[in-house]
Amino acid sequence: MRPDLEAIRNAARAAASELTGKSIKDSQKLVSSGLIDSLAVLKLISLLERKLNIVIRPEMLQPEDFDDVALIVETIERVGKSVK
């Protein structure tokens, strides 16, 4: 079953905080501010996959799709697929 929006948002906040070691606000820019780089985005993707039990196809993505919590939620809505 596909996770709901609130679950995705919570997972996005938790994954970004875990990765940066800081508490991340929803409006905080992650990639464009230099807080995380493209490799950290790959780690963020695998964290999200694990937390939400989904598969994300990175070939359709760019690092800026993960620039803040709202964008992460939108991206997962767009390309995330539940693991069967």
Added chain:
Amino acid sequence: MAFNSLTYLGFLLVVVMAYWLLPTGWRRSLVMAASVAFYSSWNVLFLWAPLMVAAVVFVCGKYIQANPSTSRKWLLTGIAILLALLVLFKYRVFVATNLSYFGIASKRGSFSPAASLVFPVGISFYTFEAIAYLMDVRQGRVRIPSFVDLCLFFFFWPNILSGPIVRARELMPQLRFEKIFEPRFVFEGCDRIVWGLVQKNVIANVLGIWVDRGFGGQPIATFSTVDGWFLAIAFGLQVYFDFAGYTNLAIGTARLIGIVLPENFRHPYHAASPADFWSRWHMTLSRWIRDYLFFPMNAKWEGAPLPLHLSLIGAMALVGLWHGAGWGFLLWGTMHGVYLAVYRMYESLRRGGLPAKGPGLLAGGLRVVTLVAVAAAWVPFRAPSLAQAGSILGAMFSRFTWRPEYSGLFYGVTVAVALFAAVEPLVMRALAEVDEEAAATGLSMFRIVVRPVAYLCGLTLFLLFDQNNSQFIYSQF
């Protein structure tokens, strides 16, 4: 028609005045005509090149968006055709360059306008824009517009020569030309143009006199340590002010007609690490490499350490080759790839793989090491042969002699420009603050008197330093 010529400034004045005076509906035609005229002024025979690139993107893009199941095939077909065109032209330059190694010609180091006869100017830049366009279409970020709109995107004269490398989603919406005239377009555009002219003609060209002499005439194995370092630093400063000057002229030109192009530089010699350097130097190329090469590659390998480091070095070697099919460029790119890989290893040992600024002494040391490494890499980038690059690098790092060969003026000018590069962010920030205050209080003294006087001084300097060596370094790429 080089950006830093009176002919171009006259052309720009006419086009910008016509743009704002003509009815809005005529703007697209005017910009298209101006763009074609501008590109033709470089070499009318190669007018077909951007046209063909637009046609490839149009046809393949249409197929990509029509059917998701065959989109990958059409994406690869499009990229293959675009790269084939680029490779064809780059290999011609490579052959010419290698002939020069045998003494038949020595053109690579001279940045002569003759280079524009060898391949269509700007092809490296608009090919990368085209690949990004196709990938963005496949990812559902943009749609393929009409063929005329696509031509307008690729021919757009402010950035066709040497970037900034724009994405369709940031430029296409602006090419509707719907903005109403605002005085700030003129202020912002002229600020960039005048400063760009000074950066290129006054700072870069003056340094270029000694750099050309050092890399061009001196027999190898005669460089002293002090001269090797000064030459590397002087070229590093020359190429920065040259390319930043060009970029300011491109951004300023677009700004005059209300268009915003992305920034390309953010004080690169203030970088805290090799990774930070690439977030400040040629930012639109770095962004392209990250989004369309490095990220998809590593997404496939899920960031595993060995493929990661090899892909970093490989991607940067390709960046080097993108500049020109010469061994020096390849070495420059590979050196940066190694710097980035070593920095990654250092970071993952220190902080679990996350980029972060270190405290105090460590951070300061990393800044110095970064500057030294960047300066060293400029040597093969500029040297006309690997033998000369090896000789200069040898003098810099192992064969220590302290006999200065140049006039005191060279060392003095290099130190002065380096000091200016060091305080440049402070100067720019102070000027921006004054400008903001002036904008808040309406037409203040700054806007009425200081700015026009600064423009006058800048243009006077540009005219005084107007020289035959007007070719921008990056326009040969």
